[in-house]
Amino acid sequence: MITEIKGLHHVTSMAGDANDNNAFFTKVLGLRRVKITVNFDAPEVYHLYFGDEVGTPGAVMTTFPFGQMPRGTRGVGEVGVTEFAVPHGALGYWKDRLAAAGVTGLAEGEAFGEKRLGFDGPDGDGFALVETDVRGRTPWTGADVPESAAILGFHGARFALRDADATGELLRFMGYQKMDTQGDLTRYVVEGGNAADTIDLQEAPSAKPAHQGAGSVHHIAFSVEDRATQLDVRKRLVDTGYDVTPVIDRDYFWSIYFRTPGGVLFEVATNEPGFDRDEDTANLGSALKLPDRYEPHRAKIEAHLPQLVE
Numbered sequence: 001m002i003t004e005i006k007g008l009h010h011v012t013s014m015a016g017d018a019n020d021n022n023a024f025f026t027k028v029l030g031l032r033r034v035k036i037t038v039n040f041d042a043p044e045v046y047h048l049y050f051g052d053e054v055g056t057p058g059a060v061m062t063t064f065p066f067g068q069m070p071r072g073t074r075g076v077g078e079v080g081v082t083e084f085a086v087p088h089g090a091l092g093y094w095k096d097r098l099a100a101a102g103v104t105g106l107a108e109g110e111a112f113g114e115k116r117l118g119f120d121g122p123d124g125d126g127f128a129l130v131e132t133d134v135r136g137r138t139p140w141t142g143a144d145v146p147e148s149a150a151i152l153g154f155h156g157a158r159f160a161l162r163d164a165d166a167t168g169e170l171l172r173f174m175g176y177q178k179m180d181t182q183g184d185l186t187r188y189v190v191e192g193g194n195a196a197d198t199i200d201l202q203e204a205p206s207a208k209p210a211h212q213g214a215g216s217v218h219h220i221a222f223s224v225e226d227r228a229t230q231l232d233v234r235k236r237l238v239d240t241g242y243d244v245t246p247v248i249d250r251d252y253f254w255s256i257y258f259r260t261p262g263g264v265l266f267e268v269a270t271n272e273p274g275f276d277r278d279e280d281t282a283n284l285g286s287a288l289k290l291p292d293r294y295e296p297h298r299a300k301i302e303a304h305l306p307q308l309v310e
Helices: 018-028 091-100 165-173 227-239 292-304
Strands: 008-015 032-039 042-051 060-063 078-087 107-111 114-120 127-133 154-161 177-182 185-189 200-202 215-226 252-258 265-273
Touching: 008 018, 008 078, 008 265, 018 032, 018 042, 018 060, 042 292, 078 114, 078 215, 091 114, 091 127, 127 154, 165 177, 165 200, 185 252, 215 227, 227 252, 227 265
Parallel strands: 008 060, 078 127, 154 200, 215 265
Antiparallel strands: 008 215, 032 042, 042 060, 078 154, 107 114, 114 127, 177 185, 185 200, 252 265
């Protein structure tokens, strides 16, 4: 069993309009934009990162805003809900704030003894705020969100699957423990993790497969400390039979990817080197940063990308 994975690192979704996406995360949810770069495989598209002050692993939502991309269709084989943690007692504030901002899909509920508020993202994304303990995390209080209600990072994610058994087995191999089952939901938690440590598997045997598009999670990334640990995790995944990519340099972390039995794309990302490798903390997310191979094409890339309205 792998014991070095410490919870989530980041979640990446596909999106439509870049400015709608940027405004939603910074002005509605009050997160900090910690990096502006491009999709390293499609440099005509932004890659935007939102999180806390420094982009702490376990607190970073990232998006690929493709512009006119059609919306995705919900179904099985995907991350159906990305969950943010908020302090106890904060959901009333968020219900009023999201309603005032015209956010749709507001739905109060409870799972595994935790109060939650579901809501739609700008492209119909599935999100939820879950009341939880602060657990040593420092929120970013952007857009006048009070510290008593500010987002603490991720709580976890809810996968929609036709058959949850194989993915559950994989999570246990990755160091997660099966904690409880309620109805069609089974909860897995990694002990001693980074607080973004919960995965719920929702089984829907007769549901149709999801079709990815704007509002769909492209991949979900799990956190390991450094490159040496990542190589060890990769070897054990390969030895177990998973088809894992070579290590890829993403400038702010190193990544490996593999597809799960349930269809969800997993990434294992390093905590190093972090988002301050090319910007000081005070100016994170203020300028377009490009990987070295695209710097000779900066003028062409900047001319193609839509200007972000602050």
